[in-house]
Amino acid sequence: MDLIQSVLNGEKRGIAKMITLIEKNAPEAIEALKQIYQHTGKAAIIGITGPPGSGKSSLVNQLTKKIRSEDKKVGIIAIDPTSPFTGGALLGDRIRMQELALDQGVFIRSMGSRGALGGLSRASYDAAKVLDAAGMDYVIIETVGVGQSEIDIVKLADIVALVLIPGMGDEVQAIKAGVMEIGDVFVVNKADKDGANRVVTEIEMMLDLNTEKDAARPPVIKTIATTGEGIDELNEHIKKYWHQIANSNELAKRRKERIRSELISITEDHILNQILSDKSSKIDSMVKDIYEKKIDPYSAMELLIAPEK
Amino acid sequence: MTQTNTIRVLVAKPGLDGHDRGAKVIARALRDAGMEVIYTGLRQTPEQIVEAAIQEDVDAIGLSILSGAHNFLFPKVVELLKKEGADDILVIGGGVIPDEDIPGLKEAGIAEIFTPGTPTSRIVEFIKENVKH
Numbered sequence: 001m002d003l004i005q006s007v008l009n010g011e012k013r014g015i016a017k018m019i020t021l022i023e024k025n026a027p028e029a030i031e032a033l034k035q036i037y038q039h040t041g042k043a044a045i046i047g048i049t050g051p052p053g054s055g056k057s058s059l060v061n062q063l064t065k066k067i068r069s070e071d072k073k074v075g076i077i078a079i080d081p082t083s084p085f086t087g088g089a090l091l092g093d094r095i096r097m098q099e100l101a102l103d104q105g106v107f108i109r110s111m112g113s114r115g116a117l118g119g120l121s122r123a124s125y126d127a128a129k130v131l132d133a134a135g136m137d138y139v140i141i142e143t144v145g146v147g148q149s150e151i152d153i154v155k156l157a158d159i160v161a162l163v164l165i166p167g168m169g170d171e172v173q174a175i176k177a178g179v180m181e182i183g184d185v186f187v188v189n190k191a192d193k194d195g196a197n198r199v200v201t202e203i204e205m206m207l208d209l210n211t212e213k214d215a216a217r218p219p220v221i222k223t224i225a226t227t228g229e230g231i232d233e234l235n236e237h238i239k240k241y242w243h244q245i246a247n248s249n250e251l252a253k254r255r256k257e258r259i260r261s262e263l264i265s266i267t268e269d270h271i272l273n274q275i276l277s278d279k280s281s282k283i284d285s286m287v288k289d290i291y292e293k294k295i296d297p298y299s300a301m302e303l304l305i306a307p308e309k
Numbered sequence: 310m311t312q313t314n315t316i317r318v319l320v321a322k323p324g325l326d327g328h329d330r331g332a333k334v335i336a337r338a339l340r341d342a343g344m345e346v347i348y349t350g351l352r353q354t355p356e357q358i359v360e361a362a363i364q365e366d367v368d369a370i371g372l373s374i375l376s377g378a379h380n381f382l383f384p385k386v387v388e389l390l391k392k393e394g395a396d397d398i399l400v401i402g403g404g405v406i407p408d409e410d411i412p413g414l415k416e417a418g419i420a421e422i423f424t425p426g427t428p429t430s431r432i433v434e435f436i437k438e439n440v441k442h
Contacts, residue, residue, distance in 0.1 A: 016366035025312050087315065088340035094361060095350035101357040108364055112345045
């Protein structure tokens with residue numbers, strides 16, 4: 001299949017076409033993914049997450065320029081929200097990445113979240129594999145602007161950078177559960193704004209309360225993405241963290257957890273789709289029976305998944 | 310698994326004018342019509358536009374221009390797409406474009422030109438009818 005060869009050669013048209021197949025849920029996509037799987041696992045997958053307007057795209061732009069100066073190749077997946085009403089989306093992350101547009105060592109793909117609620121899109125997991133197999137040294141995933149609980153990025157990234165900005169709330173915010181728990185690196189962007197030092201202090205205080213003794217303490221880095229200030233430090237910390245997890249069993253542990261959740265999720269999808277397509281008329285009649293109290297929902301489910309005799 | 314066929318459109322502003330109100334109105338209208346719109350911002354070169362279109366694997370490119378340089382910049386985008394083997398992408402244009410320039414632009418491979426006053430619904434229809442899926 002030339003598409004596979006084209007992806008493995010790192011040709012941008014092949015990469016782009018394969019990601020489209022994945023987004024379309026085309027049957028060919030699964031066959032192609034089977035064939036590239038052997039070639040994945042080399043790239044460091046970095047997740048950049050944080051609230052809307054915190055400067056994620058600008059940071060990705062600066063970080064990518066820095067990584068490129070070390071002659072490493074970068075694939076970027078930038079996700080913006082899809083309208084739950086029309087299915088349309090306005091994908092605007094490229095506006096902040098114009099400087100990267102003609103760099104042959106950078107591939108950028110914008111994606112709509114298409115109904116996924118955890119900050120990613122369904123297709124982003126497999127799109128990351130395509131970029132990895134295409135020979136990217138780094139794959140950077142920029143999530144949808146998140147609130148407090150969209151943490152799916154931990155199911156995809158080896159390293160998560162959580163971007164925060166001054167003025168988002170008091171110190172109680174910092175000890176809430178959810179996104180504040182997933183940062184391997186904390187970035188306080190817009191550090192020239194009032195209150196930046198207070199955000200740093202609040203994150204540090206939260207980290208002081210961590211009781212897990214052997215876990216590495218995440219660094220807190222101040223940046224100004226528009227000028228590039230702090231990007232060197234961010235890049236150094238990411239590299240240091242990568243070496244640390246790659247040289248211990250931490251990376252393998254994380255990736256195995258990810259594989260487990262992926263295997264379960266694709267199995268779930270497959271079984272569900274099979275039932276929905278094979279037994280849709282049976283479901284209709286069951287709904288009626290359940291409504292009329294002829295059967296309860298749990299017994300109906302058991303009938304639904306029982307193998308046909 | 311059910312296949313989805315979301316139309317993806319790159320909305321781009323080639324050249325040096327800084328007025329993107331029109332481009333944003335179009336982007337919003339296409340979004341509301343259920344398309345995925347990639348907006349790349351102001352002052353794009355034809356090379357940047359074509360590179361983005363290929364990486365994003367879009368079905369259509371909408372070019373908006375108010376500077377008067379359409380006779381050079383629009384055909385240049387089509388030419389570069391051909392060179393990259395991506396001339397299956399539908400290219401349409403809009404902005405302040407004199408009527409006498411339109412036949413030449415169509416001949417150069419721009420599928421349609423939409424001038425001020427065009428209802429956005431016509432642009433949506435045109436894209437839906439003309440993209441190759």
